[in-house]
Amino acid sequence: MQLSALSIGTLHQNQLVDMSQVRSLALNSEILKRTVNVWSRRRGYMGKLLDSRMSVNWWLQNRKYFIFMMREFSSIFILIYVLTFSYQLLQATKGPKDYAAFLDFLRTPSILLVNLVVLAFALMHSVSWFMLTSKVIPIKIGKIHVPPKLAFFGNIVAWIAVSVTIYLVILSR
């Protein structure tokens, strides 16, 4: 596969290409260096080579990089939620007083606002995850390949079904 400066940015993460071509192209362009790094570091090809040239704020320079980084940042919010919920469980095991104090804390408007932001990031994580899996896991029914858009739609339907089931069976009683 012959690579050009234009095609390199659109390469799929798992696509097999001649890495020497990628490297020679990447070394000639600042933008390509970053694109290639974001995409190739996960495979461990040349992350080490390029990491030394990454700036702290490269992801603020372009909308696509920014969205990419926001998707990664969603993990921080999810981890914060997991820890606060664990703390809530801990308070529940201590007794009704401690638990009530924690619920009062959750009820304060600023914390509710923070939790809305956490929810927004969690939703972003889910949607981006289902987009990703519908692209990287090809589904074949008989001889027909299911197009990624249809697989994404299927994922969303399954997600809603699971959410409703979890709510009815576990969370609402």
Next chain:
Amino acid sequence: MQMEKPSILEALEWTLFSLGGIVTALLIPIHILVTAILSPLGIVESFNHAAIVARLGTPAFKLYLLILLLSAIPHTLHRIRFILYDIGFGKNRKAVNTLILLVYVATMSFVLYPFLTFR
């Protein structure tokens, strides 16, 4: 350029990352909505003290919570590790990995603690 040989540890990391990603994507939003927004607002009553203590006694509810909470940790810490590589700590991968490992142990213990101490 030679492809790096994938290690078993790396394969395990990516497996836990993907499994955690699926579980988190499917379960976390509804869980946040109910426990962090609807229940503090009083719209859902199922997370008051008596209800949650009663349910924590059932193995099914415990199992659900453990799957939910424990699978989120490898997933999120994996991404946080790569965020750190990306914002300029790529030169100090060993330091980043050590830090992440410590956070891993700390968060895992913190999440497991209420389950171990409960009655």
